[in-house]
Amino acid sequence: MKVAIVKYNAGNIYSVAYALKRLGINPIITADPAELRAADKVIFPGVGEALTTMQHLRETGLDKVIRDLKQPVLGICLGMQLMCASSEEGNTPCLGIFDTTVKRFIPQRHEDKVPHMGWNTLTDVKSGLFSDQLANKFVYFVHSYYVPVNEHTVATTDYILPFSAAMQKDNFFATQFHPEKSGTVGELILQNFINL
Known part of the structure; x- marks a missing residue:
């Protein structure tokens, strides 16, 4: 099993690598298109x-590589x-x-803090990586921007408003939370992904 982590100018790569190593996977960390495709x-x-991350992905051609992965x-x-198609952060395509x-999260009440940081529950969990056993389980979030609930949403979380905690379309899966920082629940999700 060859698992590649995309290497680019965004943090958190090594905590994901450590989480995979705990599952017995030794990932490669690479920006090489051939290694990613293989x-x-x-x-x-x-x-x-x-904005700066998308600029980096375009300059290196990784934007097209990621989009075309099968x-x-x-x-x-x-x-x-x-x-996603675009982000309000820097009006970024x-x-x-x-x-x-x-x-962007807009606080509605005094107690609404942005970024949304800490543990919150998964609801409306659909199949796939996010099996029914993950419903109402706690996972770890840190973010100031959110993806609204849409046709690709496969798990929801409520903070200020309901938003997409996870999405899936074809071979693309995504989590707003950090599975690598979400304890046994996060490990289960990473293991489900490895087992696909």
Whole structure:
């Protein structure tokens, strides 16, 4: 099993690699298009800012490489947001895998803090990576932007408003939360992805 993690100018790559190693997978961390295409599974993690990250992906040609991958691909946090059509963060055109726009959280009440940071539950869980046993389980979030619930949403979380905690379209899977920081629940999701 060859698992590749996309190497680019966004943080969090090594915590994903450590989480995979705990599952017995020794991933490669690469920006090489040939290595990404040859992998059995690809993980597209990310912590950072949409505009500069998309500029980097375009300059290196990784935007087209990621869009054209045929094997299972898992986007995490910023990775999920960059898979959308566009983001309000810097009015950024993104990869366009999911035809939806990433929006900024607007606090509605005094206690609404942005970024949304900490543990929250998964609801409306559909099949696939996010089996029924994950319903109402806690996972870890850190984000100021969110993807509205849409036709590709396969799990929802409520913070200020309901939003997409996870999405799927064809071979592309994505989580707004960090499975690599979500304890046994996150491990189960990563294992489900490896087992696809």
